Amino acid sequence: MVAINLIDYPRWPSLARESILNVPADIRNVKVNIDGRVIDYSGEVDSVVITGMGGSGVVGDIVSDLCWFWDCKVPIIVSKNMRLPRRLSKPLVIAISYSGNTAETIMSANEALSRGYPIIGVTTGGKLSTILSNKGVPVVLVPKASAPRYGLPSLLYPTLIILERFGIASVANELESGISGMERALKAIDEAERLAGELLNAIPIIWVGESRRGVGIRFKNDLNENAKYFAIVSIIPEGAHNDIAAVTTKQVGLRHIAIMGPNDYEGRYLETLLDVVSSFGAKPLVVKLEGSTPLESEMYGVTFLGITTLVLAHLLNVEPISTLPIDRLKEELDKRKLFPV
Known part of the structure; x- marks a missing residue:
C-alpha cells in the first residue's frame, strides 16, 4: 500500500x-x-x-x-x-x-x-x-x-x-447506513489501488445503469478534477443503443469499467451488455457497490471511486485539489460579464 x-x-x-x-x-x-x-x-x-x-x-x-x-x-x-x-x-x-x-x-x-x-x-x-x-x-x-x-x-x-x-x-432510517458505506469504502484502499492501476494510461469508458447515474457521473467528475483525466459515461439502457456500437473498432487505450449495485433493476441488462462487449475483445472491469440499503451502496460507490481517483492522481504525479482551467474559465466569464450577479 x-x-x-x-x-x-x-x-x-x-x-x-x-x-x-x-x-x-x-x-x-x-x-x-x-x-x-x-x-x-x-x-x-x-x-x-x-x-x-x-x-x-x-x-x-x-x-x-x-x-x-x-x-x-x-x-x-x-x-x-x-x-x-x-x-x-x-x-x-x-x-x-x-x-x-x-x-x-x-x-x-x-x-x-x-x-x-x-x-x-x-x-x-x-x-x-x-x-x-x-x-x-x-x-x-x-x-x-x-x-x-x-x-x-x-x-x-x-x-x-x-x-x-x-x-x-x-430517509431518516437510512442516514447511518449511508455513513457505514463511507466507512466501508475508507477501508478498501487496497482495492482502490488495484483499480487505479488498471486505469493508468487509459481512457475509462464507464458503463452504469440509469439508477446509478449519479455514481457514474461523480466518478467521471472525480477523474476529471482529481486525476485531470478524460472519461466517458454511458448510461444503460440508452448506451446499449449507441455507445456499444463503437466496441467493434479496437481503439488503443480504452478501459471499460462497469458499476453495478445490489438490487439494481438494470443488473441483468448490464451483465448481458458486458458479455457482448467482451465478445468483441474488451475485458471490462466491474465495480460492485456494497451495502444493504440504497444510500449505503450509493455512498460506498462515490467514496470508493473518489478514493480511486486520488490514487490515480498519485500514480500520475498530479496535484488533485487545484482545477486551474475551471478557475480560468470563471475569471473569463466574469470579465465578459456573462452573469448579471
Whole structure:
C-alpha cells in the first residue's frame, strides 16, 4: 500500500453528521413576503428542483438515483443550468452551491424568488447565503472542506433531511447506513489501488445503469478534477443503443469499467451488455457497490471511486485539489460579464 493523501475523505462521516444538525427544525413554518408575493413553505409541492453545478450539482444526481429505490412522492428535477425549467407548478427549489458564489446557481435562485417558489439554500456562505438570508429565505450553512467535491456529505445529507421534512421521502432510517458505506469504502484502499492501476494510461469508458447515474457521473467528475483525466459515461439502457456500437473498432487505450449495485433493476441488462462487449475483445472491469440499503451502496460507490481517483492522481504525479482551467474559465466569464450577479 502506498501512502495516499485522502484529503477530506476520512472526515466524510463526521461531515454528514454535523451538517444535518444545521437544517432548521421549523423550516416548514417559514413564510416570507418578497415584492408583495407571499411564499409559504407549509404548502404542498408537486416537484423538487435541485439546482447546482459541479461538485454541488452532483447532489441532485445522487438524490435522483435514490428515488429509483425509494418511494419519493414527487418528481426530482436535476437542474445544472443558469435557468430553471420553464413549466413548473408548485416546486420546492433547493439551491446548492458549496462556495455560495456559483453564478449559475445564484441566477437560478433569483429566478425561483421572482417566480414565487419556496427555495432553500445549501452552502458554506458567499453571495447565495447573503441574497437568500436578506430576504428571510432559509439557508443551511454547512462545514467547509478543501474543495466542493470533497464536501459532498455536507451538501447531500442536509438535502436528504429537507426531503424528509417536506414529506418527499422517508430517509431518516437510512442516514447511518449511508455513513457505514463511507466507512466501508475508507477501508478498501487496497482495492482502490488495484483499480487505479488498471486505469493508468487509459481512457475509462464507464458503463452504469440509469439508477446509478449519479455514481457514474461523480466518478467521471472525480477523474476529471482529481486525476485531470478524460472519461466517458454511458448510461444503460440508452448506451446499449449507441455507445456499444463503437466496441467493434479496437481503439488503443480504452478501459471499460462497469458499476453495478445490489438490487439494481438494470443488473441483468448490464451483465448481458458486458458479455457482448467482451465478445468483441474488451475485458471490462466491474465495480460492485456494497451495502444493504440504497444510500449505503450509493455512498460506498462515490467514496470508493473518489478514493480511486486520488490514487490515480498519485500514480500520475498530479496535484488533485487545484482545477486551474475551471478557475480560468470563471475569471473569463466574469470579465465578459456573462452573469448579471
